[in-house]
Amino acid sequence: MKLLKKEKASSISPRISKWQIKLLFFVAAFIIILSAIFFTQILVKELVEKEQKAIAFYAKMYQRFTSSAEANVEEFVFIYDNIVPALSFPMIITDGNDKIGEPVESYTINIELDTSLTEAEQHKILDNFLRKMRESYPPVIIYDGDGKILSKIYYTHSALIDNLRIIPILEILVIAVFVILGYLVFSSYRRNEQISVWVGLAKEAAHQLGTPLSSLLAWVEILKYGKDEPNSVLETVKEMEVDLDRMNTIARRFSKIGSAPELKKENISDLIEKFCIYYEKRLPHLAKKIEIIKDLSPNVYAKANYELFNWVIENLLKNATESIEGKRGIIQVSLKDNHKKFIDLIVKDNGKGMTAKQKNQAFNPGFTSKKRGWGLGLSICKRIVEDYHSGKISIKESTQGKGTTFHIRLLKLSE
Known part of the structure; x- marks a missing residue:
């Protein structure tokens, strides 16, 4: 007689343990977070490239108007009235020495200034904008026909890109909240399940022991009234042995719950x-x-x-x-x-x-x-x-x- 080799592969239906479920849960959350960050970065990169192309086009038109003696004023006005409003990112135009011309409204795009402020206060705000723009992207430099720096166009990305960069952080926070809540709910469910199991086991034990105990009490009463009949006593004792064996079986069953049985x-x-x-x-x-x-x-x-x-x-x-x-x-x-x-x-x-x-x-x-x-x-x-x-x-x-x-x-x- 040969026993089949005991191998892990021979298990009929391998069950996923609790720690494996939790691991899968966290891996799934991690993949979702990475995917969100990855695709958001791709989208941000594409938008930045589009904005850089737009600023390059605007700079080319601006250079053409300012450096050419034959510049078409109507053409520039058309560009300023129709193309500039479509730009969604902030821009500041300075001279070669980073000085902003007057009035400042003519040299800034998509930057709102409080008109109640003095010129000095407005220039201070614009200087802060310039500093941040320098840190973000290099300026587009416009040269005249002799190669001299005519002006510089400073810019930074639009508010949409800033919002898109915040989205992965918000997604991480939301997913983290859901993971924590899921873990707490799962743990609570497991605790309640364990409590119900223990309560149920206690009731099941009482229920199973109740039947043979009731039978034994009945057999005892029969013995009291049939003690003068040997055959009846012998038959009753045999039935009592069956019930006692039954109680022993029940006790052995419950003793094996929670431990590895032989x-x-x-x-x-x-x-x-x-x-x-x-x-x-x-x-x-x-x-x-x-x-x-x-x-x-x-x-x-x-x-x-x-x-x-x-x-x-x-x-x-x-x-x-x-x-x-x-x-x-x-x-x-x-x-x-x-x-x-x-x-x-x-x-x-x-x-x-x-x-x-x-x-x-x-x-x-x-x-x-x-x-x-x-x-x-x-x-x-x-x-x-x-x-x-x-x-x-x-x-x-x-x-x-x-x-x-x-x-x-x-x-x-x-x-």
Whole structure:
């Protein structure tokens, strides 16, 4: 008998851990930020180039008018009236010594000055503009016919470019806020989920222990009244042993939650067969009949923990039983090993089925469609199958009014 080699690649459905989800979240945010900065810089560069071409064109026209004896005044007026207003960036025209002519309104473009200020105050403001323009871009120099500096055109980029450069910073701040809020919401959700799981586990333990405890109390009463009948006493003791064994099984199950359980080679066919026989004898005495139909391939082996996998079968059968509302219910349990590497367990019922929303939330801790329940049965099944047995559990099909089909896949071991 050979065991399949245990490799990471053999995992049926590798689950993404919490830190991987957080890492993906931060990587996505980082990529968005970089993309925003990159494309904004491209846009800013294109706008600056367009503005530089515009200033070069204006400088050429200005030079043509000021240095040519045959300058067309009407042509320059047309340019000044139609092209200059289309320029969106600030400009200051000075002489060769960086002196601004008078009146200053004729030598500045897209610079608003308070007319109530004195000329000295206006020149002081313009000098500050000149200093900032020198730091931003070199001036466009205009020469006369003899190569002498006639004037200089200082300029800087428009307010639109300044706004575009601020956008990545705002995007970073907004994304950072969303990342922090997302992290806080995610952490809060995880904490609430953990609290609901622990509360649910405590209630589930009390619920599961309640049945055998009630039975034991009943057996004690029977012993009191039937102590003179040896056969009755012997039969009662046997049933008490069954309930005590049941309590022991429940205790072992809960002791394994949260720790790595020991997995052994188990005959899954026998395990399911034995539990189905046990469960059939203890089906609820309802005003309906429930039949369990078994189709189990013999001698199907897998590496499993007996108590925990038994718990999975119990939860699925209980879930199927509680979903059946008609007079007659059928639960089909099939085990197949048609695949070379996997075994497939199918549990199908003809109960009330689930809505699409219920199907999506069925394995979430605390979710339940029952009036009385804590929503832990299926979440426990998922943890046992996927976390402890490296398998996969899913709802293969569910239709309202027709029933639900659960599918479990485990790695197969050869005999």
